[in-house]
Amino acid sequence: MHARLNALSVPALREACSQCNLRELCLPVGLSDRELGQLDELVNLRRRILRGQHLYRGNDPFEAIYAIKTGFFKTDVLLEDGREQVTGFQMAGEILGLDGIGSEKHTCNAVALEDSEVCVIPFTDLENYSREIGALQHHFHKVMSREIVRDHGVMMLLGIMRAEERLAAFLLNLSQRFTARGYSPTEFNLRMTRNEIGSYLGLKLETVSRAFSRFQEEGLITVHQKHIQILDVAGLKKLLSERRA
Amino acid sequence: MHARLNALSVPALREACSQCNLRELCLPVGLSDRELGQLDELVNLRRRILRGQHLYRGNDPFEAIYAIKTGFFKTDVLLEDGREQVTGFQMAGEILGLDGIGSEKHTCNAVALEDSEVCVIPFTDLENYSREIGALQHHFHKVMSREIVRDHGVMMLLGIMRAEERLAAFLLNLSQRFTARGYSPTEFNLRMTRNEIGSYLGLKLETVSRAFSRFQEEGLITVHQKHIQILDVAGLKKLLSERRA
DNA sequence: TGTCTACGTTGACACAGATCAAAGCTCCTG
DNA sequence: CAGGAGCTTTGATCTGTGTCAACGTAGACA
Incomplete structure (x- = not known):
């Protein structure tokens, strides 16, 4: 189910969070330089997803969340009868996978709409680091909260x-x-x-x-x-x- | 804007989380007895909301999340022109207010649909405690994630x-x-x-x-x-x- | 006890968007 | 560069839900 990770997809430590031009949009918002350095240790794996490929699928075990480095994704939920509901479109700097935390499985599909690259953030590690780095913890909470608010906006759109x-x-x-x-x-x-x-x-x-x-x-x-x-x-x-x- | 807190609405420490019959549904899920005791310190304030009253309104400063002890709520978002989108109905053991974390303001209204009582969980305190209590941190993340998944369900409902x-x-x-x-x-x-x-x-x-x-x-x-x-x-x-x- | 107000039900009709159908455009592949 | 697959546009028609209106019901209050 998981795309094989080849050597090229793990340039690791090169261009880590501290060097990334998305750091003002992404998870590192609000971190000090020292804290940014710690984040570099946490986020040291990248994954390349070609257009049309899944980053994850509903029911996959949940292990990590993903920050989009480049590219564009959609997330969707499928009904048995084939009906599809797209729940969102995500672009660089946005976080994918939050849906999986609650049940330890992903509850939707994430598909690349163009060749993309994501930073893999192992979730257990993220929780450990957030216990050390208050600013990281708080920002992560903001990210989740904003996702909830965004969803309310979509409900509004669909509802009225x-x-x-x-x-x-x-x-x-x-x-x-x-x-x-x-x-x-x-x-x-x-x-x-x-x-x-x-x-x-x-x-x-x-x-x-x-x-x-x-x-x-x-x-x-x-x-x-x-x-x-x-x-x-x-x-x-x-x-x-x-x-x- | 806030309902005045009268003496009766703060019976504090009596029937704290550790004694609450909702503890298997609410925030304390998965905590040890010792950790439950710590939670009792965090959640020491209750607020009574009569039917029709607001627990919070959009744009109120965000300070706390709320666990429903008894009663029933709706949350909604209003458009300028008066159109209303109800974003959810919440009952005992469920958490209200997560929408406010991201922007430090509430982004929807929470209205009691019957006389209700909520436990006030000051958010800064919650973040502090979660840095100490891993199980609390993790469960809180699950609560937020499940809210996101629930929202996806509503989108599905509204969309297809x-x-x-x-x-x-x-x-x-x-x-x-x-x-x-x-x-x-x-x-x-x-x-x-x-x-x-x-x-x-x-x-x-x-x-x-x-x-x-x-x-x-x-x-x-x-x-x-x-x-x-x-x-x-x-x-x-x-x-x-x-x-x- | 009567009346008021808010909420709920039902019917007739209208319309936004779905469905069905046909044809055009782009890009990929051989 | 021909053929085809996938996507998009546009037209004609249908239909589920909205809108408007009238009436019913229940609880609150004087």
Whole structure:
């Protein structure tokens, strides 16, 4: 089930957390230089996941959480009958695997949407280190809490928003996360299919496609396949706040 | 904003965690007797919340998490335009407030649906104690992780299930949680209105009402106002698994 | 005991989004 | 560079749930 780890995927200690340009977004936030050095010991293994491969699957034993170094993932849950619910899309600096702590098994699938690399953080070690490093403990708690808050946002989206509101929220959220990583807020390539967007947003792929077309007609964005350009951020935001009574 | 704490709401040290009959469901799971004693020091304050009152509101500063000693709560998020998304219903032994860790402010509202009592767990203290007590640290992580997994379940519900599937899943979930607390799996009183159920399930109250009526016609349950009796658990489960292609 | 208010049920109808179907675009592979 | 697979777009139609409206029920309170 696990991808074989070859020698190349373990460059270890090279470019550890203390050197990583994601350290302001990722687990090390708020650590002192000395503490960062300790984290380098904890996170000394990397794993490369090719596009389409699983980082883990539902029911795999839970051993580690993963920080995305490069690339892009989706997480999803499957129903027996084949229905899929995408529970999130994750990008560099974000943490995968938190779902597994509670039951010691993973409860969803994590699939790379492009060739990716993750830092492996053995969970027992993380707990041990957090008992030493208060700042690490606290930040880890924040990461989990934010995941809960993010999930509430998705519930909101699924529970009370209409199709175009959902898609606008989705685009704005991506834009904001790309910005935080130093990319353009207004121009990016989607890594996921219309079907995956639809699954995440509780819509069918045709509805997603139509909403994209509609946004384009209205001059809010341009779409060419997976390439998106946001022309009118304010317009998208307006879609979210205005609501016919 | 905070309810005033009167003398009666602080019986402290009496019936602490070590004596509490919820200790197998709540935060103390997996602690040794000695560790339980330590927890008694951490959790020494109770707060009484009357029906309809808020335990906390979105934007309140985050200081503590809460274990429900008795009673029943809902958590919700409000949009500016008044739309409400109920994000969960919580009962005895469950933990409230985890949403606030990430931003040091609460991000949702917690409202008592019946007169309730919660144990106040100051969060800084909890972090300090978890650095001492590995089992507490680990169990706390499990609690947070399970909240994430629960949220994924709700996304699934909202994203891909039809109205009757949602309601069946909701009833079965309540039944299972009541069972874990020693109540009847098949007969209970709903603490929430049809509107609140609808908000949680992403449906309108009329749809919830109709689904209840339908279940009753089909002999799956009886409904009289808030009183529910499940007549055919297997039938409800079948609703969830069977799905016209 | 009567009335008020909040909550729940039911019916008729409307509509957003699903479903079904056909065709176009891109990129990969041989 | 031909063929095919996977993805996307668009149109036509269908349907589950929302919306609107009327009425019913139960508990609270004067």
